[in-house]
Amino acid sequence: MKLFDDRLWTLFKRHWQHTLTYWSVFFSFGLCIALLGPTILDLRCQTHSTLQQITWVFFSQQSLLLVGSTFGGLFKKTLQSSLWTLFSSTLAISLVFAIIPLCHHVIMLSVAMAIAGLAMGVIDTIANLRLVQLYQKDSAVFLQALHFFIGLGALVSPLVADPFLSEENCILSSNWTTNSSSSDLHHLRRARGGLAGPGVMLHNMSHYPLHTEGVATTEVGYAFWIMALINLPVPVVVLALMYNERLLPCSNSSPRLLDRDSEGPAYTDQGHSSVFSCCRLRNLQGRPPSFFFIHILGGAILFITDGIIGYYAGFVYTYAVSPPLLMGHKAAGYLDSVFWASITAGRLACIYLSYRYTAVRLLAFSLVGVILVQCMMLLLYYSSVFLFIGTCVLGLCISSVFPCMLAFTEDILNYKGCATTVLVTSASTGEMVLEMIVGSVIHSRGSYAFLLCGLIASFICCGLFLLLLYVQHVHSPCQSGIAMTETPKPGQP
Incomplete structure (x- = not known):
């Protein structure tokens, strides 16, 4: 340590x-x-x-x-x-x-x-x-x-x-x-x-x-x-x-020539630009299918989790003041602040937890925690007190998913893919799209659908994460083979 x-x-x-x-x-x-x-x-x-x-x-x-x-x-x-x-x-x-x-x-x-x-x-x-x-x-x-x-x-x-x-x-x-x-x-x-x-x-x-x-x-x-x-x-x-x-x-002098250490010893700029440039044929040739599935699954997980953050912050007040809770407007107004404060506290705590545990362990703990807390909130839907507790715990659990998924996915791909651009774009899309979808469901089915949508999305997200772990297991030998082919032989430049 x-x-x-x-x-x-x-x-x-x-x-x-x-x-x-x-x-x-x-x-x-x-x-x-x-x-x-x-x-x-x-x-x-x-x-x-x-x-x-x-x-x-x-x-x-x-x-x-x-x-x-x-x-x-x-x-x-x-x-x-x-x-x-x-x-x-x-x-x-x-x-x-x-x-x-x-x-x-x-x-x-x-x-x-x-x-x-x-x-x-x-x-x-x-x-x-x-x-x-x-x-x-x-x-x-x-x-x-x-x-x-x-x-x-x-x-x-x-x-x-x-x-x-x-x-x-x-x-x-x-x-x-x-x-x-x-x-x-x-x-x-x-x-x-x-x-x-x-x-x-x-x-x-x-x-x-x-x-x-x-x-x-x-x-x-x-x-x-x-x-x-x-x-x-x-x-x-x-x-x-x-x-x-x-x-x-x-500046009086020319730009400093950064050594490779300052930009990362093994980093290459290949593919790290826009989403569309990532799809160029020359960047995709020779890639195994698992390479593409890792991008898709990582993006899908963040599409859901950032979407959950967006729609939860957007509709938790509406849910709280609607039947069966019928909370007062002043008390319900604090829920959004509690949620964002817990997300901030969770990310602060994860700065230390990242010293101790790998990104995949933190991801597993976070996604399981999101499912458990939403199950409890659905079972205790009539409790205003537990809505506050659940909101706080949900914020703590979901807070570290984005940075952990970004570090985990880039590590799988050995920092040569388009993972960061794809994940950031997917998260932004999910935050906008899922909020609108859940809003439409609440409109047609009532406020109770607020918690149900979150639980369904969380189970889908956990399933995608398990699939990502399997694809990682399949991709590791492919990554080793690609690295060996890219290593120059003795005497080659």
């Missing part, structure tokens, strides 16, 4: 500036992904739009996030292009935060959030790729820390926004009484699941008379300006790394 810790510490000291830079850009990612939810109703007032119109802001952000995740690897060919892209993306997030208070039409707001979503997707792919490239077989610990910073940013931004959110109707209209506006706005603000996408769960809030004509009195713009300032040091950190690597025009 002591030798292992010393080795990791030595690696970190060698790459500390790169590592802290990638961690900081993920903090920027977390800030952006969590700020839209609690502020969306004030933004509706600012843009004088209807609920149906404002949901397109969510859709534009999530759609472009998927696009950015898919094509983000194109900007990773060299360290210079990666850092310039990260600098542009993090600076774009600060600029978007700054201009959102000036967007007084829903189309302008949708365009601004689309730009932010594109920047988030690019950050997601490049930071994961670069960290895996940097640490390779030791990347599990650092990936856990990387994804902890998403949770940290997601916890900070709602705290900043809360003092500036309107307690009563933020559009003054002579046709709406103060008492009704206050209670209705409070309920809608908590029901983030109803605002997850166009047409999803809008039936639950269509009877609330939210006016679009009148004087907007919201002060939410101050929250976005504060967040722009909080995020501003992140592009500065990226710029400092670029200066240190002599990648800026103002």
Whole structure:
């Protein structure tokens, strides 16, 4: 244990500036992904739009996030292009935060959030790729820390926004009484699941008379300006790394020639770009079938688990205030915060657990835990107390799946495939698609389907993981054979 810790510490000291830079850009990612939810109703007032119109802001952000995740690897060919892209993306997030208070039409707001979503997707792919490239077989610990910073940013931004959110109707209209506006706005603000996408769960809030004509009195713009300032040091950190690597025009010297250790001793850039470039024929020739199944199964697992995170955070409030629980709006409103806090705590704990256990063991424990806790929540569906307990345990169990699956899959493929790009894109797709699917099922079958959908998805995910372990067993001899054929004979260059 002591030798292992010393080795990791030595690696970190060698790459500390790169590592802290990638961690900081993920903090920027977390800030952006969590700020839209609690502020969306004030933004509706600012843009004088209807609920149906404002949901397109969510859709534009999530759609472009998927696009950015898919094509983000194109900007990773060299360290210079990666850092310039990260600098542009993090600076774009600060600029978007700054201009959102000036967007007084829903189309302008949708365009601004689309730009932010594109920047988030690019950050997601490049930071994961670069960290895996940097640490390779030791990347599990650092990936856990990387994804902890998403949770940290997601916890900070709602705290900043809360003092500036309107307690009563933020559009003054002579046709709406103060008492009704206050209670209705409070309920809608908590029901983030109803605002997850166009047409999803809008039936639950269509009877609330939210006016679009009148004087907007919201002060939410101050929250976005504060967040722009909080995020501003992140592009500065990226710029400092670029200066240190002599990648800026103002540098007096030419770019440093990084030795192979600084980019990973066995890493090759083959295939690590966009999803579509991974499908080029020259990158696929000579690959055994197990190579493709590993990508498909790993992507499918993250499609489901990140989808579970997305729809659970989106609909747990709606489930809690519906029969049979009928929880109070104030108590139910804490469930989403408990869930994200437990995810952040779980990723923090897994930084240490990754020292002690392999990624496959942590994955097995996490997926079994997700199934068990959802079984208990389904059996005790009438208990409000256990819903809080189950929400906390579910967040702890599912928190480490993404970084562990990324480290595990890249290790199977010996860091030569397109695993990172495929997994990041699959996770982004699942978070958007599964939330919409579950929302439609809840719409047609009732709120009880919320827990049932999660349990079914968890069993499917566990089955896919067992299949992945079998494919790994089949793939190992193939990988050894490929490595032997690629090793040059004595006397060959």
